[in-house]
Structure formats: C-alpha cells, structure tokens
Amino acid sequence: MEIGFTLNGRHVEVSCKPSTLLSDLIREQLSLTGTHVGCDTSQCGACVVHLNGDSVKSCTVLAVAADDGEVRTVEGLCAVDGTLHPMQQAFHENHGLQCGFCTPGMLMSAIDLVKHIPDPTEAEIREWLEGNICRCTGYQNIVKSIIAGAAAMRTAS
Amino acid sequence: MQSFSYHKPGTVTDAASLLAARDNAALLAGGMTLLPTMKQRLAAPDDIIDLAAIRELSGITMEGEDLVIGAMTRHADVAGSDLVKEVLPALAGLASRIGDQQVRHRGTIGGSISNNDPAADYPAAILALNATIVTSQRAIAADDFFVGLFETALRPGEIVTAIRFPRAKRAAYAKFPNPASRYAIAGVFVAQTGGAVRVAVTGAAPFVFRATDVEAALSANYAVEALERLSIDTQDLMSDIHADREYRGHLVMVMARRAVAESLKRSG
Amino acid sequence: MSEVIGIGASPKRKEDARFVRGRGTYVADIKRPDMLVGAFLRSPHAHAYLKSVDVSDALAAPGVVAVYTGEDLKKDNVGGLPVGWGISGKDGNPMKEPPHPPIAVGKVRYVGDAVAFVVAETTDQAEAAAELIRVDYDVLPAVVGVVDALRAGAPAVYDDIEDNLCCDWDLGDAAAVEAAFREAAHVASVELVNNRLIGNPLEPRAAIGEYNFATGQYTLWTTSQFPHVVRLLMGEFVLHIPQHKLRVVAPDVGGGFGVKQFHYAEEAIVTWAAGKLGRPVKWVARRSEGFISDAHGRDHVTEAELAVDENGKFLAMRVKTLANMGAYLSTFGPNIPTNLYAPLLSGVYRIPAIYCEVKCVFTNTVPVDAYRGAGRPEATFVVERLVDLAAREMGIDKIDIRRRNMIPKEAYPYQTPVIVEYDSGDPMGCLDRAEELADVAGFEARRAEAAARGKFRGLGVSTYVEACGLAPSRLAIGLGARSGLYESATVRVHPSGAVTVLIGTHNHGQGHETTFAQIVSQQLGVPFQDIDIVFGDTDRVQHGLGTYGSRSLVVGGAALSRAGDKVILKGRKIAAHQLEASVDDIIFENGEFSVAGTDRKKTFKEIAGSAYVPGNYPLETLEPGLEEQAYYDPINFTYPGGAHFAEIEIDPDTGIVTLERYTAVDDVGTIINPMIVEGQLHGGIVQGIGQALFEHGVYDQSSGQLLSGSFMDYCMPRADNMPQIVLEPHSTPCAHTPMGVKGCGECGTIGSPAAVMSAVVDALKPLGVSHVDMPATPNHIWNIIRNSRAQIAAE
Incomplete structure (x- = not known):
C-alpha cells in the first residue's frame, strides 16, 4: 500500500x-x-x-x-542543529537514563504527559508512566527529570 | 505477522457487507488486543476491516436520558469527557484506568466489549449499568450480550455501533489489577438505578457476570455493612499464578465493598 | 566545558548525547548489505526425544534460504557451548559437564531449547517457515524444581547423570561448625526459597553474523557485556575460528544485569550460518523468546542454621543449598551458587565457623546463571534472615543483635572462615547512619498510625557485604575459573593532546564514557571534553574481559589508571629531553611537566604534540608517540557493603505490600561520579525490591511450561510501585585498588531483598509470622494472613 x-x-x-x-x-x-x-x-x-x-x-x-x-x-524532538528539547535536556541534566533503551519511549510519554498536565506531581508522573518500563534507573531520576522537563517546557511555552 | 488484505470502509453498511462477504475477516477497532494476538501468530485473519474511517462510530452524546457512546470512542476520550464525568463519573473513572495511557489513546469501547476479554473493564460497567449494545442489526441488552470466554451474542457480520447507558443514581468501579499486566484480576462495578442494584464482576471468571447475592444484599440495604459477612461462590472462578480461586473470590468482595463505599461518596 | 573534571565531580554523562536523541546504535538497529534474517523453532516440550525433524516444507517456503538442525551443526563439527568455570565436588571429582549443543541433538531438555534455525529473506518468512517444520517428539516426563529433581525416580535430564546431580560441593570446616552448634545457647533455623528471576534487560538479545570471503574474516555483532570473551569462547570452542579472524562487536547494549554476560548459542549459529551462506544473518529475539532463552537467575532452596550464645553472639552457621542449574550449564552457571555464594556467608559479622554445602542440580528449565548480584544476594538473604530470626527468638532487638556481632572498623582486614579476607569497611558506621536517616526512632509511631488505618506496617533492616571487582586471577583460577580475570586499557594520546581510551570493559548503562573520562581528566590534566572512551569492539580494543561483577571501575578503571601512569612516565621522558633535564627531576602536576625547583615546564598538550614531531629525539632511548597500554589483575576482591532499611505497609484486605520508605547507606569506596553511583544504587535497589515483591519465574510443575513467560505475567517494578529512595554514601576506601574504589553496580540488588523481606515479616509479626518467601505477592501475603489468623483462632 x-x-x-x-x-x-x-x-x-x-x-x-x-x-x-x-x-x-x-x-x-x-x-x-x-x-x-x-x-x-x-x-x-x-x-x-x-x-x-x-x-x-x-x-x-x-x-x-x-x-x-x-x-x-x-x-x-531536537532542533536541526542538535539543540535538545527541554525534556531531553532534563533527562540529561538529571541522569534520567542509563542504558538508553527505554529513553525514547520515556521522553515521548513524558512530553505527552506535560501536554495533558503542564505541572504534574510526582504521583501523576509515576501513574502516567504505567506503560513505560525501565530496568536500569529505578525510575527515581526519570521522575526527577520529568518534573524538571515539565518546568522547562512551561517556561519555554 | 501474517499478511492480510486491508479494507477501510467509510460506513457501517459497507463494513458490515465486507464482513459478511468474507470467511476469515476481523474488525480492527483500536487494535489493542487484535494486533498483539496477530503478532504472536495466534490469530491470522485473511482480511482486516479497519473501522477507523467511519465517523458515525465515534462520539459521546446524550439521547434523552441516555448517555450514548460510539463504538470507536477511545478510552482516553471517555475518561476525559466532561459529559461522561457529569452524567456517569464512575464510567469515566473506569475508562481512565484501562491499560496505560498509550492503550487508552488507541483502545475503544466497542473493541473492548466485542472481544469480551475476561479481564477487560468495560464489560463490568455495561452489565452493571444495564446498558444496551447497539449494533448494525439490532439492540442487545447487556444481560444477553456477554455469553462466554471471548464470546458475545454478536452474529457473524454484526458490528457494534454504540453503547447506550442509562443514568445511575449511584455507581462506582473498583478494580484489583494484575500486578504485571495491569488487567483486572477482580473488577467490580456497582450501580444503583432507581430501586434496583446491579453488580457486575470482571476479571474473576471466564467472562463478566452478575454477583446476584451481592445485588440482593445491596438491594435490601445499600451500604458497605450489608456485604460484611457475604462471600461469593468461588467454584467457577479462574485461578492462575497471580491469584488463586479463593483469593479471587475474596478480592471480589473487597472490591465490591470498596465500590459501594466509593459510590456513596457521589452519585452516578 | 574545556576543563579538567576529576574524581568526585558529577559531570553530566557523555553518552546521553546520543541516547536522548534516539541516536544510539543497538544491534537490532544495524542493517548489513544483503542481510538475511533468522528465526528459531524452539521446543514446546520441557523434555522429549527428538525422533525426527523434517524441514522439507520449511525449505520450500517462500523466501527461505536455509534451515539448520542440530544434526547439521554436528556434521559440520560445530562444538558445544563451553563452561567458563569448572568446580569440583566434596569427593574431589569435577562437576558433571554434559555437552551443550547450540541446537538440540537427540533430545530437548527445556521449553525453549532450540530445535531448528530458519534463514530467510524476511522475518515474516522465517517465522512462517519455522511453523512448517515437522518435529516428531517423544515426550518424556519433566522435572523443574531442585527438590523434585533429586528425588529417587525423578526424570533424568541426562541418561548418564545420576540423580540429576551436577556437583555436590562444600566449603568450610564442618567439624568446627558441629562443635560450635553443640555449645550453642540458641539455634535459629530457616528453610527458604530464593526465587527464580528472569533478568529482562529492556533490549532483547540480538546477533548478526557476517563472513567476508576475501579475507576469511568473521564478524559478530551481539548484545554482549563481554565481546572479547565471546570471541574466545565461540572462536576456540564452538566454531574453531582463529581469534584473529573473528571480530566481535557489542555496540550500545540496552542493559545487561548479567543476562548478557554469557556466550549464547544464537551468537554461534548466526556466525556459522553467515559463513555457510555468504550473506549476513541477523536474529533478534522477541521478548517471549527471550523469556525462554535468556539465562535465568537465582532459584535456590536452602536450609540454614545459626548457632548463637547466650549473649546473642554468633558462634557458627550451617547452610545447605540446592541450586538449580537448568538443563545445561551456562557460561558461569556452576560458579554462581558456589564460589560467589558461600564465601559471602559471613556477611559483615564475626562468625567463627561456617560450613556450606551446595548441590548443583539439573532440571528441565532454562539454564540458570548470573543475574545482578549473582550468588551474593542469595547469601545475604540467608544471613540476614537468620540474624532476624535469632534476634526475634532470643528477644533481642534486631538492630542491636547486628551491632553485637558486626566486625568493627578497626578489625579490618578481617579474615572470614570462608576464604575471603575483607580489606576495609565500616558496617557499624553504615548502620548507625542508616538508622538515623530511616528515622527508626519514629517508626513505632508510624506503625501505630498505620494500625489505626487497619494496615500492618513493618520496618526491615539488612546489612550486606559483597565480593566485587571480579577478579584476582590467581584466586579465581584456583577456584575453577578457566580464564584470567584481569582487565586492560590503552590510553592513546593524540598529537592535539586529546585522548582516546580503549578499554575491555563494556558500557551498557553504567556511564563508563563519563566516569573513565573523569579518571583520565584528573590524572593527565586533559579537559574532560577531549577524552573519548572506546569499548565493545575486539578489533579496536586490544583485550578485555568485559563488564560484570561490579568490576569495570575496580579492575578496568585500575588498568586505565595504570596506563595513565605509563603515559605520564613516557611524558616525563619526553619532557626531560625537551627541557634538558634528568627524567628523575621531571614532575608532572596539574597537567604540566616541570623541572623540579625551576619554572621550566611544558604542558601536557605540548608534550603530546612533540611526541609525534620527534625532530630531535634521541631515538635510541626515546621512541616517538604517546600511547600506553596496561593490564591490571587485582590482588583481592573488593568488598562494598552497607546497611539498608525498608518500611512497608500491608493492606490485610488485599495482601498488597506497599513500599513506604527506603533508606540505604552504602560503602562503595572512593566515588568517582556521585551522580552515576546514585543512579546505579537506585537501579540496583529497585531490582532487588523487584525480587522481594514482584518477580518470579514460575514453571508448571508437571508440564515444565514457563507460566511467567511475558511482561503480562512476569511482574517488574514500575514507576508507581516505587517510593523515593534515600541514599547516603559512607565510604571507606578500598585498601588495594589504585583509587580506593570498590564497585557499586550490584550493591542495591544485594542489600534490598533482605531489607524488604525483613520489613514484611516485621509487619506480620502480630500474626506470629516468622518467615515469608519471596516474592511477597498480594496472593501470597493474603494466604499467609488468612492461615495465620485461622491458626490463631484455632488456638
């Protein structure tokens, strides 16, 4: 087709x-x-x-x-010149990834979360990530990254 | 995945005639069950009839006193609908806890009930709320619709087009999810409409059923206390590595009590 | 950021640049020209004779290029998968080591055992053709549990191996232990199961084989934690390819946790098939396939006893463990429940006598091997359960009994009765601080508050020690290792002064590209951004043993530091020549070579440039170039340790265990990058919590089918299961590694299961519960509550 x-x-x-x-x-x-x-x-x-x-x-x-x-x-997500999206930058700044395999899915979920809930609480983030498994980080720094990324996205918009 | 012919009809009539004309065809709604099944090579339809282009199948409206939800309405849309939240908040709450956010962005109410997975959430709401399933051919009462494991009253070539929900005085859904898959191990929807109380249980048995003892107890006294010493017969319940039969039976009662408590906090 | 970033700083990770952009390169992402795709037909039976395998219909199917069976490989002299570590039993005889053909020959021994490999133009074609293979199975009874496998009359996994027994192994002084038990005021005993785990790194395994007719060179891309070892094992033992004709590349790998540190059949099969067909052959596991072909972990059944005197002092420990090997010996299978288990049974305590017996047992299950922690979480669980039980039975506070028996800081180095000598540590310091951070003092109030809400709240504690930094070759080879366990690194200084490090460890999430750059940056004074780390390619990196056993920083980092020392030495020689001074007078500090006591100096960058422009070099005594390689073989293991507290609540209505608080104080020695260490601890702790609360590889006892064979049934921690973890380091530098590092990759996984289960048992104390097996799933806990209440009612 x-x-x-x-x-x-x-x-x-x-x-x-x-x-x-x-x-x-x-x-x-x-x-x-x-x-x-x-x-x-x-x-x-x-x-x-x-x-x-x-x-x-x-x-x-x-x-x-x-x-x-x-x-x-x-x-x-990133600009043509490689400039990171605020959520990518937040994952980098907050050590929100280790092996990197779950990271693309985490980023895409996180950005969608911020679209629905611009200022999510930790509990809302953890709930939203129900469909994203990470085996490396224990999620703690992913949650931290998303809080930071959401804040950066609010500032940017 | 095995190859298939793909059809994307624009109307229910066209979809129904395509379905009727082919021996081994499957309807594709959200695909949240069909596609994984096909990926595992457990299903191999020769024809896929995608309902995505049929606009008349989506949408949430009031028709008289009934809330009508089109079959292709996604879980996320039901969960986020101001209308559903106002008229049947328990249904919006149920939809907001189906699968995960990505599943809710694709999965549809019509797909869910047509598949009749024993662990799906919607069948509990439909049965407890005594909803009517509207198809391309007729209207089917909830009590007649769910007939077995992955089996419904749908005839070959028949397509669910909408679900018609009456309003409830009180309703709530409590679910104990499988810790791995997050599907219901025991999901109980309690609804009080007028004087009648209906209680439907999903996840616990091969298909959704009404807990008639619970209904009787609640009809006599709509309160958590009415269920304190009640238990359900576990003989026909499922058993697996996550929940044995006894535990499932116990969870059904726990969820029933929680649903009643929740429903007493608000109406609908 | 053109600056030196050294030890103790937390620069953001270099590797993130590609991963957050989705620009990593994992094996499944790689396409080779003219590539074919393979799919396996795997046994649906746990145990069966293969009477016939008819591939004719599959061969005739569209797109199919070849179908191979075990017989085809055998005819072509393809060898079995070797075991990297041999052990011997009590009787001095070596373990039973049956052949492990890459594709089953004659008999299948577990659900998932490969029966045939189909190569086709596309995945769909290969998978469809695999379904057309007609196999005549003569199905045999299967045995999946260790206790059942040892019973008289159990199905024999191998016709010629009696009692399914691979090895009956022991360690320690049995007589001393017997004597101590006779003197004991109290004996605490427990029977426990250490649940089978399936590691599930998020990236499924994958492999691509390629053969170049012009050069005779084979290349294998594989999801491996140790490409050089795959080259050795596959080249020498399986495919008989000289190692210089075999390149193994492990590019970005999406998590390992031990699961990817074995040589797997699929690696050999795609490489061999590529040679036969002259086209690259790719295989990517589906997750459901990974469940039945990735090596599993743990799976012990143990009886253990602790002898205690009237003051609560430990006298001796006796442990009997049955360890499941699965159907074949995986690369390190027999080493895990023996050499990586029994030597850790002293924990952080003075226990004068220990005796441990381990029976390694064959069953009709997926082979069992190392999974994060590998032997050490199992040992910690045994020790800490016994300590909790002794405390409770003797009416001593469980924290207090730990203090009474801990090895005090000043007693290090401490020789245990089970081989290992701990070089350094301060378990008491860890425990004291963790107790504060966990607000143990406030726990009873929290318990009461929970009780008022109808919840059982429990506080759990665990201390642990682990042997990391695998490994001192002399010790390891003495214990049966069939290879050295050193590591190698090359520091290549470019004329610009920038540095490329080539190292034999493998980075699959641990942040090596960052941590190793910090080591070099500090040591050589080179800007952090000018340092690149290369790993995972046997054609680029000289040699290596890979990443497992928390060894990368401890052994690899030490090799790197040694190579850096050699670069400095060479640089001093160059500087001596340039500055017309004696080498002995050249000092290297802050990235500058200077003549002691003068202001004459050259920067590292100047010396690097000069090394490649040797216009006036005394070539007899000074070679051009600035690149040095070092091998490092540690003299001892390292012994990270710590104290963890878990606080949980149980909803008695549902049996759900909710983790409310988690506190860990760990001693990982010197910390290079605190941010990365925290990340490793978070991940490790959560995987250990996974073992305690969720994860369980369950087989059907009669059919041998894996019941937890997908993410729908194998439950792993998700974001909404986890609380914020509170961490604090409490470091004592390792006495013998160059930087004082100890390793941190496995700490969390070792400490957390025991802490969580201590909390679960504590919560259920009002019901008289003294032990709960893992995982503490809702159904399991609800059953315990129900049965305990029934028992109380009956009394």
Whole structure:
C-alpha cells in the first residue's frame, strides 16, 4: 500500500504491506531506529511515538493508521542543529537514563504527559508512566527529570 | 505477522457487507488486543476491516436520558469527557484506568466489549449499568450480550455501533489489577438505578457476570455493612499464578465493598 | 566545558548525547548489505526425544534460504557451548559437564531449547517457515524444581547423570561448625526459597553474523557485556575460528544485569550460518523468546542454621543449598551458587565457623546463571534472615543483635572462615547512619498510625557485604575459573593532546564514557571534553574481559589508571629531553611537566604534540608517540557493603505490600561520579525490591511450561510501585585498588531483598509470622494472613 504522512515535520510517502506495524515502518523502512521494541505484549513502552499528537505504542499500531496523519519520533524532538528539547535536556541534566533503551519511549510519554498536565506531581508522573518500563534507573531520576522537563517546557511555552 | 488484505470502509453498511462477504475477516477497532494476538501468530485473519474511517462510530452524546457512546470512542476520550464525568463519573473513572495511557489513546469501547476479554473493564460497567449494545442489526441488552470466554451474542457480520447507558443514581468501579499486566484480576462495578442494584464482576471468571447475592444484599440495604459477612461462590472462578480461586473470590468482595463505599461518596 | 573534571565531580554523562536523541546504535538497529534474517523453532516440550525433524516444507517456503538442525551443526563439527568455570565436588571429582549443543541433538531438555534455525529473506518468512517444520517428539516426563529433581525416580535430564546431580560441593570446616552448634545457647533455623528471576534487560538479545570471503574474516555483532570473551569462547570452542579472524562487536547494549554476560548459542549459529551462506544473518529475539532463552537467575532452596550464645553472639552457621542449574550449564552457571555464594556467608559479622554445602542440580528449565548480584544476594538473604530470626527468638532487638556481632572498623582486614579476607569497611558506621536517616526512632509511631488505618506496617533492616571487582586471577583460577580475570586499557594520546581510551570493559548503562573520562581528566590534566572512551569492539580494543561483577571501575578503571601512569612516565621522558633535564627531576602536576625547583615546564598538550614531531629525539632511548597500554589483575576482591532499611505497609484486605520508605547507606569506596553511583544504587535497589515483591519465574510443575513467560505475567517494578529512595554514601576506601574504589553496580540488588523481606515479616509479626518467601505477592501475603489468623483462632 502507498501511504503518506508527516514524519517529524517532513512529508514522507512510503509503500508498505497492510500488516506492517508502525514501529517496523519507522525502524526498518524509514531507518529511524531511535524507536525501540522491547516486548511483544504492548507493555514496555520503548516504542512510544506520537501519532496525531497522542502518545501511542507504535508496536501495536498498523503503519496504515498513520496515513494522512502526523508522526513524531524521538529523532524529531531536537532542533536541526542538535539543540535538545527541554525534556531531553532534563533527562540529561538529571541522569534520567542509563542504558538508553527505554529513553525514547520515556521522553515521548513524558512530553505527552506535560501536554495533558503542564505541572504534574510526582504521583501523576509515576501513574502516567504505567506503560513505560525501565530496568536500569529505578525510575527515581526519570521522575526527577520529568518534573524538571515539565518546568522547562512551561517556561519555554 | 501474517499478511492480510486491508479494507477501510467509510460506513457501517459497507463494513458490515465486507464482513459478511468474507470467511476469515476481523474488525480492527483500536487494535489493542487484535494486533498483539496477530503478532504472536495466534490469530491470522485473511482480511482486516479497519473501522477507523467511519465517523458515525465515534462520539459521546446524550439521547434523552441516555448517555450514548460510539463504538470507536477511545478510552482516553471517555475518561476525559466532561459529559461522561457529569452524567456517569464512575464510567469515566473506569475508562481512565484501562491499560496505560498509550492503550487508552488507541483502545475503544466497542473493541473492548466485542472481544469480551475476561479481564477487560468495560464489560463490568455495561452489565452493571444495564446498558444496551447497539449494533448494525439490532439492540442487545447487556444481560444477553456477554455469553462466554471471548464470546458475545454478536452474529457473524454484526458490528457494534454504540453503547447506550442509562443514568445511575449511584455507581462506582473498583478494580484489583494484575500486578504485571495491569488487567483486572477482580473488577467490580456497582450501580444503583432507581430501586434496583446491579453488580457486575470482571476479571474473576471466564467472562463478566452478575454477583446476584451481592445485588440482593445491596438491594435490601445499600451500604458497605450489608456485604460484611457475604462471600461469593468461588467454584467457577479462574485461578492462575497471580491469584488463586479463593483469593479471587475474596478480592471480589473487597472490591465490591470498596465500590459501594466509593459510590456513596457521589452519585452516578 | 574545556576543563579538567576529576574524581568526585558529577559531570553530566557523555553518552546521553546520543541516547536522548534516539541516536544510539543497538544491534537490532544495524542493517548489513544483503542481510538475511533468522528465526528459531524452539521446543514446546520441557523434555522429549527428538525422533525426527523434517524441514522439507520449511525449505520450500517462500523466501527461505536455509534451515539448520542440530544434526547439521554436528556434521559440520560445530562444538558445544563451553563452561567458563569448572568446580569440583566434596569427593574431589569435577562437576558433571554434559555437552551443550547450540541446537538440540537427540533430545530437548527445556521449553525453549532450540530445535531448528530458519534463514530467510524476511522475518515474516522465517517465522512462517519455522511453523512448517515437522518435529516428531517423544515426550518424556519433566522435572523443574531442585527438590523434585533429586528425588529417587525423578526424570533424568541426562541418561548418564545420576540423580540429576551436577556437583555436590562444600566449603568450610564442618567439624568446627558441629562443635560450635553443640555449645550453642540458641539455634535459629530457616528453610527458604530464593526465587527464580528472569533478568529482562529492556533490549532483547540480538546477533548478526557476517563472513567476508576475501579475507576469511568473521564478524559478530551481539548484545554482549563481554565481546572479547565471546570471541574466545565461540572462536576456540564452538566454531574453531582463529581469534584473529573473528571480530566481535557489542555496540550500545540496552542493559545487561548479567543476562548478557554469557556466550549464547544464537551468537554461534548466526556466525556459522553467515559463513555457510555468504550473506549476513541477523536474529533478534522477541521478548517471549527471550523469556525462554535468556539465562535465568537465582532459584535456590536452602536450609540454614545459626548457632548463637547466650549473649546473642554468633558462634557458627550451617547452610545447605540446592541450586538449580537448568538443563545445561551456562557460561558461569556452576560458579554462581558456589564460589560467589558461600564465601559471602559471613556477611559483615564475626562468625567463627561456617560450613556450606551446595548441590548443583539439573532440571528441565532454562539454564540458570548470573543475574545482578549473582550468588551474593542469595547469601545475604540467608544471613540476614537468620540474624532476624535469632534476634526475634532470643528477644533481642534486631538492630542491636547486628551491632553485637558486626566486625568493627578497626578489625579490618578481617579474615572470614570462608576464604575471603575483607580489606576495609565500616558496617557499624553504615548502620548507625542508616538508622538515623530511616528515622527508626519514629517508626513505632508510624506503625501505630498505620494500625489505626487497619494496615500492618513493618520496618526491615539488612546489612550486606559483597565480593566485587571480579577478579584476582590467581584466586579465581584456583577456584575453577578457566580464564584470567584481569582487565586492560590503552590510553592513546593524540598529537592535539586529546585522548582516546580503549578499554575491555563494556558500557551498557553504567556511564563508563563519563566516569573513565573523569579518571583520565584528573590524572593527565586533559579537559574532560577531549577524552573519548572506546569499548565493545575486539578489533579496536586490544583485550578485555568485559563488564560484570561490579568490576569495570575496580579492575578496568585500575588498568586505565595504570596506563595513565605509563603515559605520564613516557611524558616525563619526553619532557626531560625537551627541557634538558634528568627524567628523575621531571614532575608532572596539574597537567604540566616541570623541572623540579625551576619554572621550566611544558604542558601536557605540548608534550603530546612533540611526541609525534620527534625532530630531535634521541631515538635510541626515546621512541616517538604517546600511547600506553596496561593490564591490571587485582590482588583481592573488593568488598562494598552497607546497611539498608525498608518500611512497608500491608493492606490485610488485599495482601498488597506497599513500599513506604527506603533508606540505604552504602560503602562503595572512593566515588568517582556521585551522580552515576546514585543512579546505579537506585537501579540496583529497585531490582532487588523487584525480587522481594514482584518477580518470579514460575514453571508448571508437571508440564515444565514457563507460566511467567511475558511482561503480562512476569511482574517488574514500575514507576508507581516505587517510593523515593534515600541514599547516603559512607565510604571507606578500598585498601588495594589504585583509587580506593570498590564497585557499586550490584550493591542495591544485594542489600534490598533482605531489607524488604525483613520489613514484611516485621509487619506480620502480630500474626506470629516468622518467615515469608519471596516474592511477597498480594496472593501470597493474603494466604499467609488468612492461615495465620485461622491458626490463631484455632488456638
């Protein structure tokens, strides 16, 4: 099938099978490998991207669902010159990542959280991260990062 | 995932005729259950009929005294709807605790109930609130809809289009989630409509059921105390590594009491 | 940030730059030209003879290039997976070490044992074809638990191994222990299970093999914690590829926790298949496949006793452990429950006599090997449970009994009765401070407040010591290691004065690119930003043993520091020449080489530049260039330790255990980067909490099916399960490592299960509960509460 959508701000036209998952389309065909796949039961959240503005698990969405829509991946967060998004910067500043594998999904979830709750409490952050598993950090510095990232996003907006 | 032919009809009529014309077709709503099942190669439909383009299937409205939710309405939209929060806050609360945020952004009420997963949340609300399931062919009472493990009263080619919820005087949902999957191990929806009390239990048995003893006790006295010495028959409950039969039965009563307590704090 | 950033600072991590942008390179991200994809057919049975494997339909399926079985590998002289550590039993005989073919031959021994490997153009084609393979299984009864496996008449995992016994091992002085028990005023005893864990690093394992016909060179990209060891094991023992013809690359790896420190069959199979087919072959595990092919951890059944005198002083300890090996011996399998377990049974206490017997047992389960902590959390759990029980049974406060028996700071170095000699430590200091931070004094008020809400609240404590920095080769080889355990590092100084470090450890979350740069920055006075760390490629890095056992900083960092010393020495020679002075008069300080007592000096950068422009060098005595390599082999393990407090609440209605507070004071020796150390401790503690409250690899006892085979059923800590952890360091420098470092990667995982379970038992004390096995799941706790109440009612 031929589908077209906006990916990180640019228009892409691709051909894919109906059975292609969005995560596979992004990773294999479009070579944006920042979106990771850590499980096969839609639990881990390493594959979270934004589809039409909402965080979704791209391993559980058909690529065709993106047709005529808008997809944002972790690669689309920073500026062309590499300047980090406030949430990326906050993860860096607060040691919110270790092995880096869950990080793209965490970032995409966190940014969606701030869209819904601009000034989230620690409890709201922990609840929102229900669908994102991290095996390295114990979450403490992820939560700290998101609090800082949310504050930076409020300032920036 | 095995290959399939993909269809994206624009109307329910077209979707229904596609479904009727094919032997091994599956409807795709949010895909939160179907896609993982296909990824594990446990399901391999030849045709996928995606309902995403059918606008008439989404939306939340009042029709008379009933709250009507389109089948393709996402959990996040139900959870965030001011209308649902006003008319049936217990339903909004239930929707806000289905899966995780990403699942709520894709999963739909129609998909959830058509699949009738034993651990899904919505069936408890639909059964307890005595909702009506509107399909492409007819209206089905909640009591007639859920008939078995992953089985519903839907006929081949029939598509759920909306759910019609009557208002409740009091209602609440309490869930004990599986610590790993976060699906319900015991989810109890309690609803009082007029004089009648209906109590539906999900997660504990092969499919959602009404706890009639609990209903009777609450009909006589709508209070937590009415359930203090009550227990439910555990014979038909499920047992797994997270919750054995006895424990599930116990949790059903704990959740029932919590739901009653919660419902007494507010109406609807 | 063009500045020196040294030891004790917390610069933000260098590696973050790629990870937060989604620009890391994990194995699954790599595409090679003309690449094929492989999928495994794995046994659905726990135990069965393979009567026949018919691959003809699969071979004919669309896109399929090849299908390989165990027989194919055998015919091509592919060897079995080797064991890196051999142990011997009480009787002096070596352990039973049955062959471990990469794909099963003749018999499958666990659910997940590989039966065939399909190579196709796409993943879908390979997976679809795997379903077309017809296998005739003659299904046999299976045994999954260690107790059952030792019973007379149990199914035999190997026809020629009696009682499924791999090895009956012991350590310590049995006679001294017997004598001490006869004198004891009190004996505390416990039977406990250390639950099977599945490590689940978030990145599933993956491997790509490639063969170059022109050069005869093989390349393997793999999700490994130790690429050089994979090169050794796979090259020498499995595929018989000379090591100089085999390159192993472990690029960014998404978490390891021990799970990725073994040589796995899939690595050998993709490499071999690439050679057969002349095209790269890639395999990426699905998570469900990882559950049944990643080595599991723990899985002990233990009986232990502690003899105590009338004053609450420990006299002796006796431990009998049955350790599950799974169906085959994984790379370090037999070493974990023996050499990394029994020597830690003294904990931080004076226990004059200890005797430990361990039976390593084969079962029809996934092989069991190291998982974060590896042997040491198991030992700590045994020790701390016994100490809690002794305190309770003798009416002594559980913190007090620990103080009475702790090794005082001034008694270090301390020789335990179980081989190891602790070089340094201050367990009392850790305990004192942790007790304060945890507000133990205020606990009873919090307990009462919880009780008023109908909740059981409990306070738990654990102390621990671990042997880290694997390892002194002499000691390890004496204990059965089949390789040295040193580490190597090269410091390459560029003409610009910038530095590239090539090191044999592997960074998969630990922050080596930052910490190691700090070491070099301080030592050589080179700006932090001018230092790059290279790891994970056997063609770039000279040699190494990789990252496990909290060894990277302790052993690798020491090698790095030694290489830095050599660079300084060489720099002094160059400076002596440039400044026309004697080498002995050249001092190196603050990034400058100077002549003692003069103002004549050269900066490090100037000397580096000069090293590559040797216009006037006395070439007989001074070589150009500035690059030095060092190997470091430690003289002892390091012994981090600490004291942890956990506070939990139990909802008796549901059995849910909620962690309310967690406090840890740890002694990890000198801290290079406090931010990174905290992160390691957070993660370690939460994984240990996972073991205590959530995680459990459960097999069906009769069918041998793994019941907890996905994230839907294997419960790991999530953000909403965890409280804020309070940490404080209490460091005593290691006496024998160059910087005084001890290692911090496993501390949390070692200390936390015992602390949490101490709290759970404490909470249930009103019901007379004295022991709770892990994990303390809601169902488990509810059953205990119900049964205890019934018992109380009956009395």
